[in-house]
Amino acid sequence: xxxxxxxxxxxxxxxxxxxxxxxxxxxxxxxxxxxxxxxxxxxxxxxxxxxxxxxxxxxxxxxxxxxxxxxxxxxxxxxxxxxxxxxxxxxxxxxxxxxxxxxxxxxxxxxxxx
Amino acid sequence: xxxxxxxxxxxxxxxxxxxxxxxxxxxxxxxxxxxxxxxxxxxxxxxxxxxxxxxxxxxxxxxxxxxxxxxxxxxxxxxxxxxxxxxxxxxxxxxxxxxxxxxxxxxxxxxxxxx
Numbered sequence: 343x344x345x346x347x348x349x350x351x352x353x354x355x356x357x358x359x360x361x362x363x364x365x366x367x368x369x370x371x372x373x374x375x376x377x378x379x380x381x382x383x384x385x386x387x388x389x390x391x392x393x394x395x396x397x398x399x400x401x402x403x404x405x406x407x408x409x410x411x412x413x414x415x416x417x418x419x420x421x422x423x424x425x426x427x428x429x430x431x432x433x434x435x436x437x438x439x440x441x442x443x444x445x446x447x448x449x450x451x452x453x454x455x456x
Numbered sequence: 457x458x459x460x461x462x463x464x465x466x467x468x469x470x471x472x473x474x475x476x477x478x479x480x481x482x483x484x485x486x487x488x489x490x491x492x493x494x495x496x497x498x499x500x501x502x503x504x505x506x507x508x509x510x511x512x513x514x515x516x517x518x519x520x521x522x523x524x525x526x527x528x529x530x531x532x533x534x535x536x537x538x539x540x541x542x543x544x545x546x547x548x549x550x551x552x553x554x555x556x557x558x559x560x561x562x563x564x565x566x567x568x569x570x571x
Contacts, residue, residue, distance in 0.1 A: 376559070385547050385562030386499065388457070431499060435558065441511035442487045442551060444560055446499040 344369040344436040346447035354453045355422050363417040363450045365406070365432030374435035375399075375408055375415040376444070381428045386446075389430075422454045458482040462548050462563035463530075469570055474536035477566045479548030481531055488531045489549040489560060490523065492516060499547065505531065538570045 345368045355361060367373065374393045378386040390399035392408040392415065399406055404419045417430060432447040461480040469475050481488050490502040503513040505523055520539070525531040531550075535542055545565040551558040 374558075383564075385460075385549075385564050386560075388559050388561065391559060441504055442506070442558060443501060443504060443512050444489070445501065446491075448498040
């Protein structure tokens, strides 16, 4: 079935470091791809999405480019801040589902040290 | 951004009792969802709902679970009877349209503790 894989369970960086969180997907066709961020005690917040090959999504300095060739949607930020510490989820709008189902990856916990 | 409200934020309940979790979705949204998150773990899809009907449910959506949205009021998740393994945070989400992969907007979650 449709799925999302996030290889990093946890990432620890210092402020102003470059961030990459890897996301690969498995699905037929062109699923919509999303990044969500979850702060402690809160629900996931939508960051951005992309729906077509080579489309770039971005928000708050984060960005990711839809790559159908490598089935990836890696999250990047040039210079992280302590306030970026949170759990980041890659998600997929399942194209095999005609019910609008959205599947989440396992999440990556980002800790940014001052 | 759009707000989804969930009531209650926390509930402690005895095993075997019934619990109803309430969700007030974004006003013009058409699709509604419940996700389950055990502490420190991933978001797991339970069910989605459209036009008064369950569209899809996962294996986690046991027979003891039910959802409804009577007369456009709260979208509810009812668990009857509850079990210890139902302890988790339950997140409600809504999305505006029909196309696969529409953006979900989440509430703050309802933390359920079954003792």
